[in-house]
Amino acid sequence: MNRLSLSFLSALAVTCCAQPMSAAADATAGRALVKRYADAIVGVELVVTIKMKVGDREAPPREQRIEVNGTVISPSGLTVTTLAEVDPQSAFEAMRANAPGGNRVELVGADFKEVKLRLADGREVPARFVLKDADLDLAFMAPDVAAAEGTAKEFAYVKLEDAAQGEMLGDYFNLSRAPKVLQRVPMVRAGQVSGIVEKPRRVYLMTDQTVGTPSFDAQGRVLGISLQHFANGRRTGLVVVPAADIAEMAKQASAAQAAPAK
DSSP: OOHHHHHHHHHHHHHHHHHHHHHHHHHHHHHHHHHHHGGGEEEEEEEEEEEEEETTEEOOOEEEEEEEEEEEOSTTOOEEEEHHHHOHHHHHHHHHHHSTTSOOEEEEEEEEEEEEEEOTTSOEEEEEEEEEETTTTEEEEEEOGGGOTTOOSSOOOOOTTSBOOOOTTOEEEEEEEOOGGGTTOEEEEEEEEEEEEOSSSOEEEESSOOTTOEEEOTTSOEEEEEEEEEETTEEEEEEEEEHHHHHHHHHHHHHHHHSOOO
16 A cells, blocks of 8 residues: 555544544533533413404404523523513514504503413422513513512522623534423534624524523533524524623613512
8 A cells, every 4th residue: 555545544534533522522511511501491481361453353362371491690590581482562563564564453462370480390480570672582580589489599590791702603502491391301402603793783693592592612601592683573583692792681680670579
């Protein structure tokens, strides 16, 4: 066998060996993230009665059950999730933007009969909205202290201040939970930043993500939370809002959480 052939085989062997090692490193990092942060991913469950009017005719009230992932971001249980999925008004405005020229539909009422957080161990904690931000699709919720007797004093949480910087084609891990019918088991998926939008504000486009959940780098630093993106009132898809932007809004949410419930 000549020298060229030996060199080629040596290079091929290095390449073949390197790929499984990289995959193994990804698997190790992903498992470590599940162990570290899975309990900070909670279920946000709501029961809401929606009242709508079409033209001059009011439709019968309709009860809707909502289940979505949320991310706990403080030891006091402050949780962030997507406003578009939990607020009927936001969903209604998006629906109307996507169907111009139709019947004049008006949302006349949305009464929340039940708002709760489902923790990793299955416990249900009554909760309340403390802050909403339609521009960033943020809904902040907090445990209802008066109705949550027996709940842990401190929650597992994701520290937004320990943030990662997003890089094009950088590798990240999205951490979420399966639906309740699948026992809400932790799920972790590897993905990449496929694009970075800079204006009007920075957001990351990811190859794999779940709304209301965080993505991390391999060192456990949080990149941001996956939320709905809107343009001219219409949904355009999921984006990752950087952790720093959410942390800034969380300051207001924390102050609202500390204030007496109305």
